[in-house]
Amino acid sequence: xxxxxxxxxxxxRKPVESARPVLKRGWRSVGVAAVGAAVIVALAxxxxxxxxxxxxxxxxxxxxxxxxxxxxxxxxxNAARRYEQAHPGVAVKITFYExxxxxxxxxxxxxxxxxxxxxxxxxxxMSEFITAxxxxxxxxxxxxxxxxxxxxxxxxxxxxGGKVGVWVLPIEKDTDELYYNKKMFSDVGVSVPSGNYQxxxxxxxxxxxxxxxxxxxxxxxxxxxxxxxxTYITNYLLLHKLGxxxxxxLWGGGGRVTWNDPRVQDVLTYERxxxxxxxxxxxxxxxxxxxxxIFFHTQQKACMMPVGSWYTSRAFEPxxxxxxxxxxxxxxxMMNYPALPxxxxxxxxxxxxxxxxxxxxxxAHLQEARALFNEIxxxxxxxxYVSIAVAxxxxxxxxxxxxxxxxxxxxxxxxxxxxxxxxxxxxxVVMKPGMMDAYSQVINSAFPEGLIxxxxxxxxxxxxxxxxx
Amino acid sequence: MLRTLQDVGTEKRRGAxxxxxxxxxxxxxxxxxxxxxxxGPTLFLxxxxxxxxxxxxxxxxxxxxxxxxxxxxxxxxxFRQIFSTDTIIxxxxxxxxxxxxxxxxxxxxxxxxxxxxxxxxVPGGRIFRLAWFAPMLLSYVVVGPIWLWIYNYDWGPIDAxxxxxxxxxxxxxxxxxxxxxxPALIVVTTWMFVGFNMVVFxxxxxxxxxxxxxxxxIDGAGWWRTVGWIMLPLVWPTAAALTVLCVIGKMKQFxxxxxxxxxxxxxxxxxxxxxVIKRAFQWKTVDLGYPSALATLWFLATLGVTLxxxxxxxxxxxxxx
Numbered sequence: 077x078x079x080x081x082x083x084x085x086x087x088x089r090k091p092v093e094s095a096r097p098v099l100k101r102g103w104r105s106v107g108v109a110a111v112g113a114a115v116i117v118a119l120a121x122x123x124x125x126x127x128x129x130x131x132x133x134x135x136x137x138x139x140x141x142x143x144x145x146x147x148x149x150x151x152x153x154n155a156a157r158r159y160e161q162a163h164p165g166v167a168v169k170i171t172f173y174e175x176x177x178x179x180x181x182x183x184x185x186x187x188x189x190x191x192x193x194x195x196x197x198x199x200x201x202m203s204e205f206i207t208a209x210x211x212x213x214x215x216x217x218x219x220x221x222x223x224x225x226x227x228x229x230x231x232x233x234x235x236x237g238g239k240v241g242v243w244v245l246p247i248e249k250d251t252d253e254l255y256y257n258k259k260m261f262s263d264v265g266v267s268v269p270s271g272n273y274q275x276x277x278x279x280x281x282x283x284x285x286x287x288x289x290x291x292x293x294x295x296x297x298x299x300x301x302x303x304x305x306x307t308y309i310t311n312y313l314l315l316h317k318l319g320x321x322x323x324x325x326l327w328g329g330g331g332r333v334t335w336n337d338p339r340v341q342d343v344l345t346y347e348r349x350x351x352x353x354x355x356x357x358x359x360x361x362x363x364x365x366x367x368x369x370i371f372f373h374t375q376q377k378a379c380m381m382p383v384g385s386w387y388t389s390r391a392f393e394p395x396x397x398x399x400x401x402x403x404x405x406x407x408x409x410m411m412n413y414p415a416l417p418x419x420x421x422x423x424x425x426x427x428x429x430x431x432x433x434x435x436x437x438x439x440a441h442l443q444e445a446r447a448l449f450n451e452i453x454x455x456x457x458x459x460x461y462v463s464i465a466v467a468x469x470x471x472x473x474x475x476x477x478x479x480x481x482x483x484x485x486x487x488x489x490x491x492x493x494x495x496x497x498x499x500x501x502x503x504x505v506v507m508k509p510g511m512m513d514a515y516s517q518v519i520n521s522a523f524p525e526g527l528i529x530x531x532x533x534x535x536x537x538x539x540x541x542x543x544x545x
Numbered sequence: 546m547l548r549t550l551q552d553v554g555t556e557k558r559r560g561a562x563x564x565x566x567x568x569x570x571x572x573x574x575x576x577x578x579x580x581x582x583x584x585g586p587t588l589f590l591x592x593x594x595x596x597x598x599x600x601x602x603x604x605x606x607x608x609x610x611x612x613x614x615x616x617x618x619x620x621x622x623x624f625r626q627i628f629s630t631d632t633i634i635x636x637x638x639x640x641x642x643x644x645x646x647x648x649x650x651x652x653x654x655x656x657x658x659x660x661x662x663x664x665x666x667v668p669g670g671r672i673f674r675l676a677w678f679a680p681m682l683l684s685y686v687v688v689g690p691i692w693l694w695i696y697n698y699d700w701g702p703i704d705a706x707x708x709x710x711x712x713x714x715x716x717x718x719x720x721x722x723x724x725x726x727x728p729a730l731i732v733v734t735t736w737m738f739v740g741f742n743m744v745v746f747x748x749x750x751x752x753x754x755x756x757x758x759x760x761x762x763i764d765g766a767g768w769w770r771t772v773g774w775i776m777l778p779l780v781w782p783t784a785a786a787l788t789v790l791c792v793i794g795k796m797k798q799f800x801x802x803x804x805x806x807x808x809x810x811x812x813x814x815x816x817x818x819x820x821v822i823k824r825a826f827q828w829k830t831v832d833l834g835y836p837s838a839l840a841t842l843w844f845l846a847t848l849g850v851t852l853x854x855x856x857x858x859x860x861x862x863x864x865x866x
Contacts, residue, residue, distance in 0.1 A: 183826060204829045
């Protein structure tokens, strides 16, 4: 036998204690532990047994804007919950996006034909969705009695293959407004008449001059991240000078009215005068929309702010969420854009549908989606929109039911808008894509920033109009 | 015992043949199954996410797609429109090429000088290396807002510094001025990528044979003569490769423009890539035919420029160590 170092030796078997009893005891312990755990879990679950909730048989998916607008979300969620209560077995699942991401996601989903939502948010930046066949015709099956008639007609247009239908259920109205700081106006000696809430051209020019002389900008406008804020002044000057019909022809490229028209030249020349007076902020090119709100109501570096009536959905948030300070509510004023000499549309005001909802025509739940839309198209949604989201609505509502702390704002809004006749024209809808791109580059950005002359702006816009792109 | 030239040639041929046989015996045959397992996933991803979209774009460029699932064959009509009626694409091409050329002229020399400084072991070299390379680690989505703030007319540090020094007249909205918007963006990409080029140059400098540089010193060459006549020619292949990468990278520049200026003001920062995206997704149409035609042409242009650069740099004589 050779003895090795260590425990083992060769040549002689050392008796080894059998491991079987040890293994048997081990497995028994494991078995007992498993049974015990099962008993404990069973006992624990007894205390929390609840009747299984019946899963909804249908889930409607809804992709919406307003990821950053909690108040708008509340309105839509209220409508969804009312619908669910009235329709047991149907659930509504809303996903909130930022608008740009929403449009990209929708385009990708519809192009792929997969994972498309049943219903989705729609606005004027998505007009190609109608012609592309991404929206169902709502001419029938929807209760339109609670919608203002012009709003329904707003979305009556040719769809895929030229078929005319009504493609979107409108919810939010947009009237482009001219807000102003009452205290600043008072300080510089500008008074807005209470009858029509409108200055004439000389008075408006003087107001701009006085604002700038006081060390401020006349207008809070930022075009850093949007293709439209710089267009408000031009849009209204054109509307008031030309009237709605001629403006529609100019924007739509009809050819009867061109950018060389003397009236259009008058408008551009006047606006250039305002630009040369430093009416627009020097940082306009990089200022974002959200920053322009702060510029106006918190920093108070501008007398006026041309913006859509959805100003309130941002500004009426609490100050810590970039809303206006409490003291600003008392000095927020609203007026109409200036009247121009010889203007054909001085009493006109742009009115358009700011947003609505559309149904995916390939949805597997078309009936449920239409029923949801009938719930949305109730006065309750309109009242919520005005009271909670603080934005005007296309739904017919009882003004006495407008509740909340912003009732005073709505009094002012209604008073200013009562004197106007609506012009239901939106350049984003009527312009061809190439014209829209040129309009955004020239009128939104380069022209109010003073980068190009009237002649250069006219040349570029006329080129875009005649190209037909 | 006399060996003729023929004998030497025969011996050489026999030696080469023997070497080939030995080499053939040494290398084991490739197992195709194993190769498929390792290469398959990557090849699949490459085919799905690179090759297919490329050929699909070529295909789409021959069509107009007015609505979902409808294709109208138009042949070369999209390409004809690009050359005849499109007034935005050509300024976009100019801006893109200008950006590519300026970037190459700025990034490569600056990176080489920075690498030289680190090679010469300047004090604080480690900190400088980190500081100069760090911008490369940031994405455009982060860099864009940082530089938007830097360039801000009201509160940006550049204009604030100018006003503090009494040069308020020079303060301007850098991204809102037609003459400064594109150069302002070029400054941003130069700041971002000079660090990467510097690191590559530094590696190239460290890999240079030390005996040649020592020999230059022994022969009396000063520092700058050594750099100009010895080191620079030796790192020339690296510079050539970085130049090609730089130019290709700027020829597809999109993200920074989209974040900072969206092609404005007045298309002065519009690049081909941003214009293609606008035509594809922001032109109030679902038609991808025309933007596909733009993308196809630009792909061919980029390929052409790349080949031209490669051929140009290849012609330059290489100095072997």
